[in-house]
Each structure stands twice: as structure tokens, then as C-alpha cells.
Amino acid sequence: MSCRCFALRLSLITCYLGLATSSGMAKDVETLAIGAAAPELNLPGVDNNTYRLADFAGAKVLVVVFTCNHCPTAQAYEERIIRLHADYRDKGVALVAVSPNDPLAVRLDELGYTDLGDSFDDMKRHAERRGFKFPYLYDGETQRVSTAYGVLATPHVYIFDRERKLRYNGRIDDAETAEPKSHDARNAIDDVLAGRDVRVAKTRVFGCSTKWADKRDSARESIEKWNAEPVALKSIDETALRDLAENKTEKYRLINLWSTTCAPCVTEFPEFVTINRMYRGRHFEMYTLSIDPPERKDIARKVLEKHHVSCTNYIFHTDDRDKLAELIDPKWEGPVPYTLLIAPGGKIVHRWKDEIKPADLKSEISNALGKTYASKK
Helix, strand or coil: CCHHHHHCCCCHHHHHCCCCCCCCCCCCCCCCCCCCCCCCCEECCCCCCCCCHHHHHHCEEEEEECCCCCCHHHHHHHHHHHHHHHHHHCCCCEEEECCCCCCCHHHHHHHCCCCCCCCCHHHHHHHHHHCCCCEECCCCCCHHHHHCCCCEEEEEEEEECCCCCEEEEECCCCCCCCCCCCCCHHHHHHHHCCCCCCCCEECCCCEEECHHHHHHHHHHHHHHHHHCCCCCEEEEHHHHHHHHHHHHCEEEEEEEEECCCCCCHHHCHHHHHHHHHCCCCCCEEEEEEEEEHHHHHHHHHHHHHHHEEECEEEEECCCCHHHHHHHHCCCCCCCCCEEEEEEECCCEEEEEEHHHHHCHHHHHHHHHCCHHHHHHH
């Protein structure tokens, strides 16, 4: 089995089974039982309003979907959640989405399918981008509501009748990346609206495990582990530099040109380190290329070590910057920082001719790689 396939399968298993990536066991919660009353919400929404159960008192059915920004499974189901709301909002059904995750408990390598984390500010950006017409609430600060509901993964759906008794608990449907055979949530809503018993009241939940606050230690430990990775700076000649730019691999390449004499170059290193840690588990690799003279190699290496830049780092073996420019990108006019995103086959997807905007760069990378498991990159 190739490394690519193994990594993908491992990621799928971890996310689908809701296994904790931290040391120790995940928080032990009890999922709300069928027939139980809906726990109170009282949570802030991305529209800066606070929402309570009473705000949906007129609805015949209340659907509470626990979801989040970062999870590939949640993103795969997002369009279906939007359609679910659109199809049923005129039939007396209210839908509210809640993010259960503590944003400080999400490891950087769990953000490989997104450009946004699970903070409240990121939720606001995501809701605006996707055009959510339903409330999107934040429970990451106390996780009080998520604990009361017993959220196992994202997405996790709870459907309540007019009396706000739980009638369905489980998944949206049975197929994340294919045509569903069983539209479980829709079937449950139809049954409740029709006054029938719900045919299948409980289903398994498949998705990314809830990021409880007790996983913060794992997130901190992962940073410490990555910071301890060795940092090296190697010379690169014309042939190897040409190969780097031609990118005859299946991976996207991010190449950052920098210099020790360029303050903005050094200032943005922490953002590049974060980006590398987010995406390097996928079809992505990052390089830095110092344009310093070869005799400053040791100085450049110390700068990289200070900022824990443990990707592949190069310095051109001569001080012929014209030759360097012709090999890496003839359109480069010389100033640094200068950053390239190169697709498999050598096409330059994007050029950043000054300091990067981290949000824009993450968006470019995540869009290129794909945001769900169906993308397989």
C-alpha cells in the first residue's frame, strides 16, 4: 500500500470512528435518550444574537445539528444541511446549527482540509462565505450544551417534536461521498410532521470526534513535538532548482523565497510553519529558498532554527540571482518575500509578490487540495 493510501485510510478511520487523537480517552458523555426533553441552548450566534429554545417555539419540529468548520465530514454534509433547511423551513421545521468544539483543542494537523478553525470569529467568516440562512451557534467556550446533548461527532443530528421531546438522534444519511440509500434525518422529520412514530429513531454517527477541552493538552504537546523537529539548510544547484520548479510530483508545492536581511520575510515565518503543519499530511509540501549569498548559509540556518522551520530549506549555491530567478520563475522581479504555489506538473497557481495574507494563502491551498475526503488529496 502506498504512503498516500495508508495516510488517507488512517485519517478516515480516525475521523469516522470518532477516535481521539490525543493521549488518553476522549471525554465520556451520554447521548441524549429518545423521548428526553431538549436541553436549553442559550448560546451566541454568528449574527451576535443569543438563541434559546423559546426562539423556535412556533416550530412543529426543531432540528439541532452539531457541526463545525474544520471537519471534512461536516464540510461534505454542509450542502445537504443547507438544502434540508431550505426544503423544510416552510413546513414548520426550524433548524439550528451548533459548533461543539473547543478551538484550542484542535491540533494543526486536524486542519488539513480547511482554511478556518473552529473559533467564533472563524465561524462568522464561514457562515458568511456559505450564506447560512439558519442560526449557527458557538458552544466552544463552555461546551455546556454539547455535553448535555452528548455530542459524539460532527455532524450529529437531534430532531425534536412540538413538545421538544427527542424523536431522532444520529446521522444525516448513510453516505458521505456517494448517493445516500437511507435519508435518515429527512425520514425522521417526515414522520414527526405526519404524527407517526419515527421508523428509525437512532442511527450511528460518523464524523470527526468532538474536540472537548480535555484535548488541549494534546494540541500543546503536538506543538512541542513539532518544535523539536530538526531544521536543516541545504545548498541547491541549477539542475535541482529547475526540477523543484517543474514539480513532476503529485503534490502541490509552496515555495517561499526569503533573505536574512528582509525583516518581513522573517516576520512571516510563523505563519508558514503553521501552514506547513496543517497541510503536509496531504498532497502538499513546503520549501523555503534563501536568496542570501552562500557564505551566509550558517546565519540563514540559525534564523530557520529559531522559527522551527522544519520543512525542506534550500539556499542557492551561487550568488547569481538572475540565474536563480530564471530557474524558479522568470516573472519574479527580484524583491522578497516572494511566494509561489505550484501545482503538480509545474503550473504556478498563484504568486504572492509581498508578504502573504495567511487567510488568503490557506484558502488557496485548501481549495486546491479539496475540503472533503472525496478529494483524496
